[in-house]
Amino acid sequence: MSTSPRAAAALLIAGALIAGVVLGIAGDRAWMHWHRPPRAPRLERLVEHLDSQLHFTPQQKEAVTQIVARHHARIEAIAANTRPQMRQEIDATNAEIEKVLTPEQRQKFQALSEHMRQRHRGIMRGGGPPPPDLPH
Numbered sequence: 001m002s003t004s005p006r007a008a009a010a011l012l013i014a015g016a017l018i019a020g021v022v023l024g025i026a027g028d029r030a031w032m033h034w035h036r037p038p039r040a041p042r043l044e045r046l047v048e049h050l051d052s053q054l055h056f057t058p059q060q061k062e063a064v065t066q067i068v069a070r071h072h073a074r075i076e077a078i079a080a081n082t083r084p085q086m087r088q089e090i091d092a093t094n095a096e097i098e099k100v101l102t103p104e105q106r107q108k109f110q111a112l113s114e115h116m117r118q119r120h121r122g123i124m125r126g127g128g129p130p131p132p133d134l135p136h
Contacts, residue, residue, distance in 0.1 A: 043068050 003011075047065050050056070056064060094113055098106050 043072055 043065075047061065047068060050064060051061055054060075094109075098109060101109055
């Protein structure tokens with residue numbers, strides 16, 4: 001079956017249009033990813049969130065900023081000491097969950113777990129809000 005030159009030209013134009021849309025969207029997403037403004041440090045975002053909810057006076061905002069900064073080092077030290085134990089518990093939880101899943105569910109669960117780990121690593125580098133307390 002041969003196509004007419006007119007039909008071939010229409011298909012070529014439609015294909016070029018679709019490819020242009022796809023490339024345009026991908027290019028836009030890439031540009032937005034690389035040119036977005038840097039996020040504020042985690043502590044600063046915490047204070048800003050509290051301020052947006054509680055409507056601090058300037059003096060309160062300064063006091064809360066100092067309080068959070070003063071306690072941050074101790075909180076991080078405590079977290080660093082407990083992270084290995086938390087990781088063991090999360091891994092044990094995930095292993096038990098995997099035992100009750102079908103092979104297909106297990107594969108999806110492992111992909112979800114890896115996605116959560118990567119997301120958590122990004123958060124630990126200051127890339128977003130804290131994750132919910134879910135196994136990952």
